[in-house]
Amino acid sequence: MTTGEARAIAPARPDAAPDTPSSTPPNTAPDTAPDTAPNTAPTTAPDTAPRGLVGLYRRLSGLVAGPAADAQAVTTVMAGELGVLAAVVGPAGEVLAAAAPGTGPAEASALVRAEARTAVWPRTLDVAAGVGRALRVPGPGHLVQVVAPVLLGREVPAFVLAEEDTTARDRPDALAGDDALLLVAEHAATVVGVLAGRDRVLATAAGQVRGDLVSGLLLDRARDADQAAQWAEHLGYDHGVAHRVVVVSPDDDAAHGAGPASLLGDAEEHLLAAAPTALTVVRDTETVAVVPEAADPGAVGAACARRLARGRVPDPDAHWPVTVAVGGTVREPGEIATSYDQARRTLVAARRLGRSGRVLRFDDLGVHRLLLQIPDPEAARAFAHEVLGRLATDRSERTVELLRTLARYFLEDGSPQRVAKALNVHPNTVGYRLRRAEEQSGLDLDAYRDRLAAQVALEILGEMEA
Secondary structure, three states: OOHHHHHHOOOOOOOOOOOOOOOOOOOOOOOOOOOOOHHHOOOOHHHHHHHHHHHHHHHHHHHHHOOOOOHHHHHHHHHHHHOOEEEEEOOOOOEEEEEOOOOOHHHHHHHHHHHHOOOOHHHHHHHHHHHOOOEEEEOOOOEEEEEEEEEEOOEEEEEEEEEEEHHHOOOOHHHOOOOHHHHHHHHHHHHHHHHHHHHHHHHHHHHHHHHHHHHHHHOOOOOOHHHHHHHHHHHOOOOOOOEEEEEEEEOOHHHOOOOOOOHHHHHHHHHHHHOOOOEEEEOOOOEEEEEEHHHOHHHHHHHHHHHHHOOOOOOOOOOOOEEEEEEEEEOOHHHHHHHHHHHHHHHHHHHHOOOOOOEEEHHHOOOHHHHOOOOOHHHHHHHHHHHHOHHHHOOOHHHHHHHHHHHHHHHOOOOHHHHHHHHOOOHHHHHHHHHHHHHHHOOOOOOHHHHHHHHHHHHHOOOOOO
């Protein structure tokens, strides 16, 4: 009940006539009313500070409802209501937002950076993060500084900083008290944490939508060419630029996963670092990127693989934990699915040929583009064994030497001299080995059909490498 209300219901004076209007306005006590009247004692004083603090809490909390609210808005409210220097700083003391009475954000940020050189609060960040609550520390002269950690789950991505000169404190009475700054800073840190969490949720949702659109283009899920073009335009795909699809796939099934700390998540980061305009998505067992031709998709995939190898394999230069496959060139969004299919088939070929942990382009597959159409890989290997005979089954050193000499013979277009130079042997040695290869396989290298069958068989076994 307020003072005015108490006076309104006070009994009338005995000497006043009942029907005579009083000279005193309604609800107003007469000037001669004794100061000690029991109903005139103020009743709101004890509640003034809590109501002022609660009101400021509500103003800060209300920022969460604003779609454009950010950490700068939080510091602006604090500075305006408390007359203090307020800031949000990162774990290393970098200024993320700042406000102070009578100055703009840039000037306030400069004040905070200047304070960081001499103030105590930079050394308090780790302590505040450890205890998970606001701390008050003495500053230079009569300054008092408060550091409040912003908690986001188990993470502390930032801190709310507030500073005031206790000798020049100019706050409303409703916010008086030494604890007000500490309490407001702690509540402000909660609000900043909510805003940061909201931004992360929105970013995650946007990333999910983007990933779904990229997957839709890779899997040819668009209704027609126009819809594919709309999806690509939303993703920022440049229709006038040639692209290739790059697939990065771990060679260890245990490495599959899509978390931020997983190999696949790291692969996406490395691909974007090498080609910032690439369209990327993490799928079940692979990371996929649509990379502009100008960025050299093969080099982008190799750079990603090398970075993934660091700390994961003993010799990053000799072995990678992933295989990288590159599809053919495309321009139109509706063709992206074709390049993806080519990259997937190239990945299968790399593993069939024992080329895991390397980069392989679809353009370099040659006859393997056809061999990949054979549904049963064992049937292809059976054909190779039938054509090459003992050369394919006997793994003794001498037989392997004959097999490799035969493969080099085809790579050098049947020139014994070039074969001898490549293998660093005498041309007569080359002739001897080729005759021995014919004996063990039953091939006649002078017959066109035998030469063709032998080359296909060697391709199946992965022996035809330059």
